[in-house]
Amino acid sequence: MIENKQLIICRCEEVTYEQLQSTARQHTCSARELKLRTRAGMGFCGGRTCRIALDAIMDSFIPDENKAVIPLKYQPPIRPVSFGTVGGRHD
Amino acid sequence: MTDLIVIGSGPAGLAGAIAAAGTGLRVTVVDEFIRPGGRLLGQLHQEPSGEWWNGIKEAEKLQHEAHALGINIRCGVSVYNIETAEAGWKVYTNEGVLEAPFVLIATGAAEYPxxxxxxxxxxxxxxxxxxxxxxxxxxxxxxxxxxxxxxxxxxxxxxxxxxxxxxxxxxxxxxxxxxxxxxxxxxxxxxxxxxxxxxxxxxxxxxxxxxxxxxxxxxxxxxxxxxxxxxxxxxxxxxxxxxxxxxxxxxxxxxxxxxxxxxxxxxxxxxxxxxxxxxxxxGGLYPLAELAAVAGCPFEYIPELGGHVPRHSETMATPLPGLFVAGNITGIESGKVAMAQGTAAGLSIAKQAGKQAAASGRQLEQAIEHVRTIRQQVAIQFHPDIELGRSQMNEQWKAHEGTSVQPGEKIG
Structure with a gap:
């Protein structure tokens, strides 16, 4: 349990513990769905900062997911890049 | 032309680049920080023997060795994606796309607060x-x-x-x-x-x-x-x-x-x-394995190693052809272990590339043995059951040996 409900877990998207908890309760959802509904872990840093905390929190809501599977998918670009870079411009 | 792209210029990446270049491979190292060395740059402590470990000095030593071998170290370069190419891998960076038959991911660890x-x-x-x-x-x-x-x-x-x-x-x-x-x-x-x-x-x-x-x-x-x-x-x-x-x-x-x-x-x-x-x-450290995941490498969950770790062998190979890992991406350990793993990875890549096949075979065995020796000697052990974690990974590797994995299959 986390006492302070306003505690920010994902800094980039400013998602609080309370938002995660109420969303998980309301939708009894998977880790992936919880991420998509709240945007936790989907901000500028790509979840590098809050990933471990999110995993632990999600596990406390919905335990016993298959541990061999990474709960929150990694997707490119894994670093912030401009559209120009992705489009092949490097000036 | 590059034979090997090393991602990360920490102890594992630099040692890997040096070992590979020593056998004649052409190596490019990229790192997103402004200078090479990775986490070595922060390290300063006294060993139980009384000797001082100055990470900045160690990084400089590796850097000089790398330059003497003609290794191209490019700092301030971020990799944001990796994909299979016709012959090997395409590495997407903020300075353009690099291509090589072999890639060594040595991205180390990230901290979790x-x-x-x-x-x-x-x-x-x-x-x-x-x-x-x-x-x-x-x-x-x-x-x-x-x-x-x-x-x-x-x-x-x-x-x-x-x-x-x-x-x-x-x-x-x-x-x-x-x-x-x-x-x-x-x-x-x-x-x-x-x-x-x-x-x-x-x-x-x-x-x-x-x-x-x-x-x-x-x-x-x-x-x-x-x-x-x-x-x-x-x-x-x-x-x-x-x-x-x-x-x-x-x-x-x-x-x-x-x-x-x-x-x-x-x-x-x-x-x-x-x-x-x-x-x-x-909070602690966890293996920074984003690129291995994006490449489609299978993972194992081994808490003793720091969580989700790309599946790999003792020769530092992943199930994906041409893709190798070394250092903290394989489990949280001391920089000295990372260096030893890097050397093993570099020699392993050289062997696959057909460089000095006979000699490097023997050298590779010695390098793998050296990783084990260093692991027992290091002063800083992050997890008490590291050996258990390592043997679990070896078992997983053996259990899956021979099963083919499609690169690019998205994991997680």
Missing amino acids: IPVPGWTLPGVMSIGAAQVMTNVHRVQAGRKGIIIGANILAFAILNELQLAGIKVDRVVLPEKNAVSRQAGEPEAVIRSLLNAAHLAPSALLRFGSRLMKNETIRNIGTRFYPKNGLKINGTPLQLRKAAVEIIGTEQVEGVRTVDIDAYGHVIPGTDRLYEADFVCIA
């Missing part, structure tokens, strides 16, 4: 950030700091801050909750610290360590752990206090704590406020 109310205030940083400020940028993090979290990484960096003359007022635990879990339980923290007794911060812990392996004595030890803590070179280690909030309006002004029992339960009416102008949160 434990969220504490007020942790978004300016002046709150990860313990690793305090290390980089101090030893790499030579910037004083603040006048008076508090460390939240008592683990090996925190003690190593506390010592570095003290060496730099930066005042750390105290070390306290995070409040026990769904995120901090065992890091918020004095009993569990003592148990993990005892496993590193040879670098224990105080004579009492060091003296008591053998005694404290006995559970009953350990429980008594935790219960009677001095309220004001044991001092580590003048900084109290207060295992019976937990940080409940970081206070401040514009920036950090202090930390509110409560007293806790041996299992992390709060003792009511024990609120205290300690002044500070910076706070370091020491």
